[in-house]
Amino acid sequence: MSFQNLNSPPLLGGLSEAFLHKLSQAKKIVFFTGAGISAESGIPTFRGQYGLWKKFKPEELANYNAFIRNPELVWEWYNYRKKIINQAKPNDGHLAIAQMQGLFDEVTVVTQNIDNLHRRAGSKNIFELHGNIERNYCIKCHKYYNEDLDFSNGVPKCSCGGLIRPDVVWFGEYLPQDQFEGGETAAIQSDIFFVVGTSAVVYPAANLIHVAKKAGSFIVEVNVEETEISSICDESFLREAGKILPEIVKHLKSFNNKNI
Ligand code: BV8
Ligand code: ZN
Secondary structure, three states: OEEEOOOOOOHHHHOOHHHHHHHHHOOEEEEEEOOHHHHOOOOOOOOOOOOHHHHOOHHHHOOHHHHHHOHHHHHHHHHHHHHHHHHOOOOHHHHHHHHHHHOOOEEEEEEOOOOOHHHHHOOOOEEEOOEEEEEEEEOOOOOEOOOOOOOOOOOOEOOOOOEEEEEEOOOOOOOOHHHHHHHHHHHHHOOEEEEEOOOOOOOOOOHHHHHHHHOOOEEEEEOOOOOOOHHHOOEEEOOOHHHHHHHHHHHHHHHHHHOO
C-alpha cells in the first residue's frame, strides 16, 4: 500500500503503479463518503477536534427515545444543522465525483451524509444510508412532509396528530433496506472502492468497506488522518478530498486524451 502524505508531491508524480493500472482498467467505481467530504463546504463533522459530538451528545440527539423525550431539543439541533446545510454548496470533492460519471462505465455514491450535497453536485446514482435532512415523516402514519415545516406552534405535527421527525437514521435504528442493499451490491461489484472523509466507526455502514475488500475491490482512502480502516486500504491519500479528487479527475482526463 502506498501513502500519499499531506506534503506529497503533486498527485500526478505520486500515483502508485497499482493504482494507475486499476484506474486505467476500472469499469465500476464506488465512492463511500462521510462527513469529511462536506467539511470543505463548511458543514461540521461529527468526531475529531471541532466535531458535533464534541458539543452535543449523540445519545441525547440522534436517537428515537431522545426525540420522544424531548422533540423540541432534537428539532432545535436538526434546524441548526439545516441552517448550515442550506447555506452550504457542493465543494470540489463532490463536483469531482460527479464529473467521474463521464469517465467510467458506472459510478455509484454510497453516502452516510444527510446533506444532499452529492445530488446537488450532479451525482445521479446515490444510496443514502442514513437518510436525508430535506425529508421528514410522521412517526404515527409515516406520511411524508418534504416542504418547509411549521414550527409556529412548537414541534410540527401531522394531520393525524403524530409527531413529524426528520427522515434520518438514528442510533439503534435500521438503515433503509433498499439503500443498504443497493450500497452492498455496488460494493461487491466495484473495481475501485473509494472511502472518502469517514472515520469508519459507524456500523453497519462501515461494514461495506470490508464487503468491498472481501469481494476483491481496490480500496482507496481519502482522509486528512489515518482511520480504523487505513490498514486494509490498497492506496491512501492523506489530503483533503476537495484537493485530491479533482487531481484524480485531471489525471484521468489527460490519460484518456492520450489514449484516444
Ligand atoms: C443500528 C444520524 C440496529 C443522522 C448517525 C454493528 C452492527 C450494527 C450496529 C452497530 C454495530 N456496532 C455498533 C452499532 C451501533 C451503532 C454504531 O455504529 N455505533 C458506533 C458509533 C459505535 N450503529 C447504529 O446504531 C446504526 N443502526 O445499528 O440499528 C441494527 C443492529 C444490527 C444490524 C443492523 C441494525 C445506525 C447508525 C446511524 C446513526 N446515525 N447520524 C445525522 O444526524 O447525521 S451517525 C453519524 O456518524 C452520521 O450519520 C455520520 O454519517 C456517521 C459516520 O460519521 P462520519 O461520516 O465518518 O463522520 P466523522 O466525523 O466520524 O468522520 C469524519 C472524517 O472525515 C474524519 O475521519 C476526518 O479525518 C475526515 N475529514 C475531515 N475533513 C476532511 C476529511 N476527509 C477528507 N477531506 C477533508 N477535507
Ligand atoms: Zn400522521
